[in-house]
Amino acid sequence: MRQTTISPELLALDSLAVYRGLLEDPVLRRLRELLAALEKENLQVREIVNFYHDFYYELAKCPQLSLSNHILDQIIFAENSFSFKAQAINTPVLESTLERAAARDLRNLQSVAKLDGSALKAGISARFHPGVQERKEGPGLDPTLELLLQELPEWEVSPLPSAEDEPEHLHNLKETFLKARHWDDCLPELRQFHRQYGCGLFARSIAFIWERYEGQGFLKSVARPDPITLNELVDYQDERSKILENTLQFLKGYPANNVLLYGDRGTGKSSTVKAILNAYHSRGLRMIEVPKAFLADFPQIIRLLTNRAQKFILFVDDLVFGDNEENYTSLKAVLEGGLESKTSNILIYATSNRRHLVKEYFSERAGLHSGNRDEEVHAGDSMQEKLSLADRFGINVVFSSPDQKQYLKIVEGIASQRQLSIEQSVLHKEALQWALWYNGRSARTARQFVDWLEGHLALN
Template sequence: MENTNSNVSFDIKNAKLSLNSISVYRNLLKDKVVNSLYLFLNYADGEKVELDHTAELYNNFFFNLSESGTNSLKEYIINKILFDENAFSRIEKHKNIEDAAANDLKKLQFIASLKGSFIKDRLLKIFDKNKFKNVIEEFPQWGEVEKLDLTNIPEHIKLIKESLYNSDNWNECIYDLKKFHQNYGCGIFAFYRAFVWEYVDGKSQFKCISNPDPVELSDFIGYENERKIVIENTVQFLKGFPSNNVLLYGDRGTGKSSTVKAILNKYYKDGLRMIELPKAHIIDFPDIIRQLKDKPQKFIIFIDDLVFGDNEESYTALKSILEGGIESKSRNILIYATSNRRHLVKEYFSDRDSAKSQRGDGEIHYGDSRQEKLSLADRFGINVLFSSPDKKRYLEIVDGIADKRKLKIDRKTLHREAVKWEMWYNGPSARTAVQFIDWIEGKNKIENK
């Protein structure tokens, strides 16, 4: 099935040339989908072309595109343009960068316009139409969606995607793109709001969270004063004013972690992002700062359920970070931590034994070391206490959640069952109230079905 005709369609040559001529967006050539398209075009532009290898390359590209979650090459390339990290998207002020990016957009628009039917028509001109027509026509096609699926996409991303999708000249969108990158940055931080710092095959990285906890500040009942302190500090941070690292501590189930997550959901449109940092990786904080300090977004490093044992390396690392060493400071980064312990450090009865310093295994000035340990919480600028509610406050939370869900249960019955629930299970707390309402709402729906 070899074809030796070197008079290959100009359009395939032009598509290949367009990809080869990309300058600013050259990272896209390393992308799996774009690269597989390039390999196909490059082969189809050769002097000797075999149909079996052509079919392999064509279908490999189609497979990669379909695996990406869209059947539209145009939509795929628009997504790549928006989140590519390059000199233009980083807003680097080098001469001619903007003009080069605009030229790239014209070339990428041509590539994005390629359709399966277009390619197959060209292949029929390369190969013996009478002999291979049926084979080529059975190649799968990719298409162009009539309307973008913008479900669960932030408004600022919707606007720029629609601008490109509906434009006849992508190069004319260069100023909209520039404004987008100035306001929201580029790469993963322009799209995702929540991340986890993790290790994969021994290498640290930001893991994007596609569906973060959707909790909203309006979901909460009670603890308004406690949350107000954290919200005000966050707003100051977002406006570029002086702000503090925050420790939210207190009893379990009082909404400490949920408060931090809800604040992210409230303010991510204003450029707030969150990195969840496991305690075991606190020593990586300098690496995280190096990667985030030049980004336009504001970042909260979130450390959940923080507590230290004896001689933990991460304790020393966090102490250094909170004290603000040269590598631990960045105007676009704050630490929000939660803990059930005010002082973050495990204490033992032996620690309170003043005679310990006189034993052979104790240090002479143990009291100083103990105070040093207990002072770690003081290095957070703001400490906010979330304590378990008393019975009255617990029932107020229960009532508030029931009202939000429009449960038709008389208050006497609701309160009686709520008190039983907290006695049977986890004691009075905001979390217990939610769990109780989940139970009684489900129970009522089954009984009234």
């Protein structure tokens, strides 16, 4: 078989063991197909041009158009036997044989990462230029085709992304790899990264939504989580302090409670939960929003999160159940603990506009004394079960609509954050008028008013 300068990189990809899953990555899969095509005996120029551009098309989707940076991303966020065991809570020491296999893969991936466009194009030209072929068969390559091969697009060799473009801990790890003579020497740093930040999608993203497609549940990363911060939330400090204290206990590994935030609409319940994620994601906190319709998937979600390094809040927003819904039994089982209870790295935070999460009807109370043969005999037990769901949350925090004084305080606080220049008397008058015209007094109304005011002042 004819050998080319590309063969070592192809062999390196074929030799992956622990990181073999990386061959499913579109960029590396297309690169492997290209390198394998160069090994063919009867290779046509049109074939190789297509293989090359298929590879480049996938690489061009990557930031910085850098093969080495893309391979490092794949290594850092890979979920395999090494990374999963490195981040696992109950695996203090990795098997030396597994680490040796991972180190060997890192050496192979480093050799692939060093491949640049000029070397690849030289390998392609070597297949078609008669001066380097093992035997000459007919005239040399057409000058037009030769020019076409020379003008194949290239990519950056090993640029390090700006520290402003990615989190500091990720930037520092990549810098360690790119400055190292041998990537396998960076295995301790990679192991520590997994121990602290986890692996797979949980190391890459902080917020997720549980979705279903064709009956199968899966996690979808939230590309742009709500950026709300705790500093932007004005007032309700006493209510938030209870939730923050519970969250800090959770993050430090101490016992903590599931939390129900309930009360009037627009008082900042959901914003509080999202702001907590933004405040503590750097300490390993992750959040998964679970729609009420998918609460029966809790056991499946819990299995995905078991023995992970991160701490997870399962967030159920606007929680309320109809009288004929059975999903509340799934939630109740997780709150109280069933055969497959949630682990110590999972809490449930739910918001609701109702204290009683399951709707109750007067007909049910009438059933306590009914002689109707169609009524439940022990109607009182069912009624108590519905009323007690909220009690299964360890902490209940009430967010009530603000009175006029509190509403104006919230308006003032938000306006101050936006640095709006307006007399206080005018601000109060306009804010109260806005509340009358629209949704009444609430933290949400206050923010909507200030949004309008900021735009109004800018226009005038």
